[in-house]
Amino acid sequence: MKLLYRIAFWCTCIFLLPSHLLAQELLEKRIVLKVTNLPLDETLQKIGDLGGFSFSYSPDMIDIKSRVTIQAVNQSVREILNAIFKDKVTFKERRRYIILQKNTRTDKPQEPQDFDLDGYIIDNKTGKKLANASIYESVTLASAVSNQYGYYKIRLPASRPSLRLEVRKEDYIGKSIPIPTRKDTYLQISLNPDTLRPISGRVVTHTPVQVDSLHHKVAVPQFEVVKTDLPRDTLFADSSANGNAITWADYETLRKRYRNVQNKFVSAFASAKQAIHTRNIEDTLYTSFQASILPFLGTNHGLSGNIVNEYSVNLIAGYSLGVSKLEIGSLLNVVRGNVTGFQFAGVGNVVGNDVTGFQYAHVVNMTLGNFRGFQGTHLLNYTGRNFTGFQVAGVGNVVVGELHGYQFSAGYNYAHTVRKGHQIGAVNYADSTATVPFGLFSWVHSNGYRRYEFSTDEFNYFNTAFKTGVSRFYNIFNLGFSGLAKDKPLFTIGYGFGTAQKLGKGWSANADFTGSLVLLEHNAADDISQGLVRFALGMEKKFGSRFALFAGPSLNTFFSKHSGLINPEGKKGLSPVWIGQKPDGSNKVYGWVGFQAGIRFLNKI
Incomplete structure (x- = not known):
C-alpha cells in the first residue's frame, strides 16, 4: 500500500511540475527585439516566436492594429509587455500561452x-x-x-x-x-551595493539605513575596544580563573559564531519569507498590539520577525522581534530580540537576546542573551549569557555566563561563574564561585574544595572519603571496611556535610557530620537495621600543594533495631571512650568518643 501511495505521489509530481516550471519561465524569458512602427498583432507574434510560446487574447478588447516601436536587448518578456501596454493590459501564464486581458481597473473612475x-x-x-x-x-x-x-x-x-x-x-x-x-x-x-566594510582596528561601528518605522528609529550601539598594556593584538583579558588573554581575532570569531548560532536557532521557527525579511531588514518596526495563530499567520503578517510589540497574544505560536510589556501564548512564544515585562507560555518561551522582567513556561524557557528578573518552569530554564535574579525549575537551571542571584531546582543547577547569590539543588555545578552552593552534590571546577581521603579509626580499620563543594560547605561520600575481622563491621557506607577553615601556614580545621549504614557479618542483604552518626573535628597540615595529613577526635552514636551488636571487650584497633553506659548486651544505642587519622590528596586551586 505504501508503494502505491509513493507511485501515485511521484506520478502527480511528474504531471504537474513541468507545466508549472514552464509557466514560471515564460514571462522571464529574455529576448532581443527590435521593431519599428509594426502592428501590435505582428509584434506579439514575433515575441511569441522568439520566446517559444503563443499569446491568447480577444481582438475586441485589445487594439491589435495599433503600431508599436520598441527596442529591447536581453530583456524579459514581462518588461517588454509592460513597455508596450503601460498597465492597460494584464497578462497571465497558462502552460505554453500568455493570456492578455484588458485591465478593467483603469476604466473605473x-x-x-x-x-x-x-x-x-x-x-x-x-x-x-x-x-x-x-x-x-x-x-x-x-x-x-x-x-x-x-x-x-x-x-x-x-x-x-x-x-x-x-x-x-x-x-x-x-x-x-x-x-x-x-x-x-x-x-x-x-x-546600489553596500561597499562599506568595517575598518580593521580597535573601533568598529555600524549604522544601518534609518527610515521611518512607525515613527521610530533604532540606533545600533557602537563597540569600542579599550587599549591596554597587553600585546598589540589583545582585545581583553578573560575574567575567569584561567585569566587567558583574548585577541581581537578570537573575539570576532566567537562573536560571529554566537550570532550565527543564535540567528539560526531563532529563525528555525520562522517561515521562509520571514527568514528572508530578518536577514534583509535592519529597521525596527513597532506596534502596540499583535495577535497570531502561528508565526506566519497573524496581524503582523510576514514582517512579524521585524516588529517589537507592546502586547502580544499567540493562540498556538507567535514570532516577533521583541516584546516591551506583555506576551501570552498557549503553546510557544518565539522572540528574536529582547523581552521587557511579562512573558507566559503553555509550553515554552524562546528569546534570542535579553529578557528583563518575568518569564514563565510549563516546559522550557530558553533565553540566549542576558536575563534580569524571574525565570520559572516545571522542567528547564536556560540562559545563554549572564543571569541576575531568581531562576526556579523543577528539573534544571542553566546559566552559561555569570550568575548574580539564585538558582533553585529539584534536579540540577549549572552556572559558569557564580558572582552573587547561591545555587540550591540536588546537584550543583560551577566553573568558579564566590558563594556557597547547597545541595546533595556540588562541584566547583576552578576554585572549589575537593579532598580524596584515606584514614583509620576505632570503628573501621580502613576508611576512604571524597569531599566536594567549597571550603565553607562541602558534601562527603564515605566508605569503610575491616575485612572479616571479628567484632568489626563488614563495611559502612555514608554521606554527610562539612566545613573547613584555613588557619594559615598550611594549617586548616575541619568539622564533618556524617551518617552511615553499617553492615555486620550476620546481616541479611535486606535486613540492614543499624547505622552510625558521627561528628568529627580534624586538623589538617598541607605538605606541598597536593598532599596533607590530618587527625582529630570524633563523637559517635551507634543505633540498631537489635541489642548486643557491639562487643565492648573486643580490643582490636583504637579503643573508644564510652559515653554513658558501657554496652552490656541489652542496649540498642551506644555513644563514644573516638579518634581518626589519615592522609588527604588535594585539588590544586
Whole structure:
C-alpha cells in the first residue's frame, strides 16, 4: 500500500511540475527585439516566436492594429509587455500561452480599494535581477519578497493618505520610495551595493539605513575596544580563573559564531519569507498590539520577525522581534530580540537576546542573551549569557555566563561563574564561585574544595572519603571496611556535610557530620537495621600543594533495631571512650568518643 501511495505521489509530481516550471519561465524569458512602427498583432507574434510560446487574447478588447516601436536587448518578456501596454493590459501564464486581458481597473473612475505595485529589483551597477529582496510598507505592514528572477508584486491599500515603499536587500543600500499614485503601477527599482566594510582596528561601528518605522528609529550601539598594556593584538583579558588573554581575532570569531548560532536557532521557527525579511531588514518596526495563530499567520503578517510589540497574544505560536510589556501564548512564544515585562507560555518561551522582567513556561524557557528578573518552569530554564535574579525549575537551571542571584531546582543547577547569590539543588555545578552552593552534590571546577581521603579509626580499620563543594560547605561520600575481622563491621557506607577553615601556614580545621549504614557479618542483604552518626573535628597540615595529613577526635552514636551488636571487650584497633553506659548486651544505642587519622590528596586551586 505504501508503494502505491509513493507511485501515485511521484506520478502527480511528474504531471504537474513541468507545466508549472514552464509557466514560471515564460514571462522571464529574455529576448532581443527590435521593431519599428509594426502592428501590435505582428509584434506579439514575433515575441511569441522568439520566446517559444503563443499569446491568447480577444481582438475586441485589445487594439491589435495599433503600431508599436520598441527596442529591447536581453530583456524579459514581462518588461517588454509592460513597455508596450503601460498597465492597460494584464497578462497571465497558462502552460505554453500568455493570456492578455484588458485591465478593467483603469476604466473605473472611482478610486479602487487596493492597488498593485510590481516590477523588478535590479543591481544598479551590473543590471542583475536580485532575488530574495524585501519590499514592504511600514505602516500597513504589507510585504513581499522578490522571486528567483527578481520580480516582486505587492498590494497596498488605496485609502492611505501617504504610502512609502521600503526596499531592503542584504549587502545593498536600502531605498525608501514615496508612492504618489493609487493605481496599478509597474515600478522597477534599482539598488546600489553596500561597499562599506568595517575598518580593521580597535573601533568598529555600524549604522544601518534609518527610515521611518512607525515613527521610530533604532540606533545600533557602537563597540569600542579599550587599549591596554597587553600585546598589540589583545582585545581583553578573560575574567575567569584561567585569566587567558583574548585577541581581537578570537573575539570576532566567537562573536560571529554566537550570532550565527543564535540567528539560526531563532529563525528555525520562522517561515521562509520571514527568514528572508530578518536577514534583509535592519529597521525596527513597532506596534502596540499583535495577535497570531502561528508565526506566519497573524496581524503582523510576514514582517512579524521585524516588529517589537507592546502586547502580544499567540493562540498556538507567535514570532516577533521583541516584546516591551506583555506576551501570552498557549503553546510557544518565539522572540528574536529582547523581552521587557511579562512573558507566559503553555509550553515554552524562546528569546534570542535579553529578557528583563518575568518569564514563565510549563516546559522550557530558553533565553540566549542576558536575563534580569524571574525565570520559572516545571522542567528547564536556560540562559545563554549572564543571569541576575531568581531562576526556579523543577528539573534544571542553566546559566552559561555569570550568575548574580539564585538558582533553585529539584534536579540540577549549572552556572559558569557564580558572582552573587547561591545555587540550591540536588546537584550543583560551577566553573568558579564566590558563594556557597547547597545541595546533595556540588562541584566547583576552578576554585572549589575537593579532598580524596584515606584514614583509620576505632570503628573501621580502613576508611576512604571524597569531599566536594567549597571550603565553607562541602558534601562527603564515605566508605569503610575491616575485612572479616571479628567484632568489626563488614563495611559502612555514608554521606554527610562539612566545613573547613584555613588557619594559615598550611594549617586548616575541619568539622564533618556524617551518617552511615553499617553492615555486620550476620546481616541479611535486606535486613540492614543499624547505622552510625558521627561528628568529627580534624586538623589538617598541607605538605606541598597536593598532599596533607590530618587527625582529630570524633563523637559517635551507634543505633540498631537489635541489642548486643557491639562487643565492648573486643580490643582490636583504637579503643573508644564510652559515653554513658558501657554496652552490656541489652542496649540498642551506644555513644563514644573516638579518634581518626589519615592522609588527604588535594585539588590544586
